[in-house]
Amino acid sequence: MQFKSFKDFAYQHAVTTDTTRDQAQYALDKIAGFPETIPEEIQADMIEGYRLRHSEIKKPVVYAVVNDHYVIATPEQVANKKIEKIEMTVAYAYSFSSQEFGKLKNTNPSLHKVIGEARDATSTYCSNKIRELKRIAKSILNVGQSTTRESFNFVESVTKDFEKQEKSCKVKQTRGNDSTADPAKFKLAVKAFWATYNK
Numbered sequence: 001m002q003f004k005s006f007k008d009f010a011y012q013h014a015v016t017t018d019t020t021r022d023q024a025q026y027a028l029d030k031i032a033g034f035p036e037t038i039p040e041e042i043q044a045d046m047i048e049g050y051r052l053r054h055s056e057i058k059k060p061v062v063y064a065v066v067n068d069h070y071v072i073a074t075p076e077q078v079a080n081k082k083i084e085k086i087e088m089t090v091a092y093a094y095s096f097s098s099q100e101f102g103k104l105k106n107t108n109p110s111l112h113k114v115i116g117e118a119r120d121a122t123s124t125y126c127s128n129k130i131r132e133l134k135r136i137a138k139s140i141l142n143v144g145q146s147t148t149r150e151s152f153n154f155v156e157s158v159t160k161d162f163e164k165q166e167k168s169c170k171v172k173q174t175r176g177n178d179s180t181a182d183p184a185k186f187k188l189a190v191k192a193f194w195a196t197y198n199k
Helices: 006-030 040-057 075-079 098-107 109-141 154-175 183-197
Strands: 061-066 069-072 085-088
Touching: 006 109, 040 109, 061 075, 069 109, 085 109, 098 109, 154 183
Parallel strands: none
Antiparallel strands: 061 069, 061 085
């Protein structure tokens, strides 16, 4: 990325940070329990999006197969059509299912290693993006609040946790892809908990 001047740099930086806050606000508005929790199905969609972006900025790496080992190919090896090669991209690394990737550890450990490194790099990228989004969302929630850390006793903390989980349970039931999400049963469980705790 090129900038015409420090003025242009500051302007572009302001645009980026404003956009990022808008995105964090969207997450706060649309994801129940965020930033403390993210429903599994929503997080899966987000990770797919982050992977797509990582695939755009991560340059492919060509590996040559030498004595059953995968090594980064030299220009000569890239040009040699007789040498077996693979192009490691994010898409290629995730073209293997978890089961297929696991089997490679025994059937082709060298390939398993380079795929594992690519997947780890992408996973770290995605995790860092989610962590940053949560950080910005928390800063939005803290606007206007005292810098003194608010402390809750046990009952208050548990109550807040139950409230967050109740919202998450309702979202999952609405989406219909989690048969264990039952808001009615959750309310009964919470009621039973307090009945026991308050004896």
